[in-house]
Amino acid sequence: MLFIDPPPSSVHSVAVSPVHDEGIAQSDGGMWMDGGLISADRPLRRLQSQHVSRRKLLQVPGAAVPFPPLKVLSNGEPCVLFQARKLSLRYEKQKQLDLTERAFSPQQPVDTSQSVCRQDKATLIMRFGDVEDFRGLSIRSVIPSVR
Known part of the structure; x- marks a missing residue:
């Protein structure tokens, strides 16, 4: 063709x-x-x-991501875009906890208000609140700048 x-x-x-x-x-x-x-x-x-x-590059048939990326803004501009097909957590010997919908659903967005973007790094903080046996669950990711 x-x-x-x-x-x-x-x-x-x-x-x-x-x-x-x-x-x-x-x-x-x-x-x-x-x-x-x-x-x-x-x-x-x-x-x-x-x-x-x-x-399109990096596009595989059937590999669509169910939710749009999680976007963190700094001064009105996106500084972190976080996207995954699945986000899950397992602590010690407990069952796996799927956080995908809680993290990426546009209807009930996860709290990222404490996330910080600086010149040298960005810190993504996702606050989920109480989820099953976890009280005040939050995930923190530090992303260094690649400039």
Whole structure:
């Protein structure tokens, strides 16, 4: 499959992104596609397909995260974005406690008001309150700056 996406400003300029799912690369720089050869000397035409999808880095089919990231703001700007598929805790020999929904649910956001963002580091403090056998449960993560 070959995706051709000409910029709207020019019909003659074409950006080509080969995706080697169905096409077979040729030694002369062309590529077979749907029974025809597309090469540099043959004019390209825009492929009309309703099913064209853009691939994204670090994206795996079926790996969607159920909640948006937890966002901590400093002076109105995001300084920490925290996202996970699952957040769980186990203390000593107690059963595993799933905190995913409590941490990331937009309906009942976890308290991050004590989180701090500085030039050299950010401290994410998630205060969950009383959760099962835990009283005043909070998780603190110190994130050093990578500048």
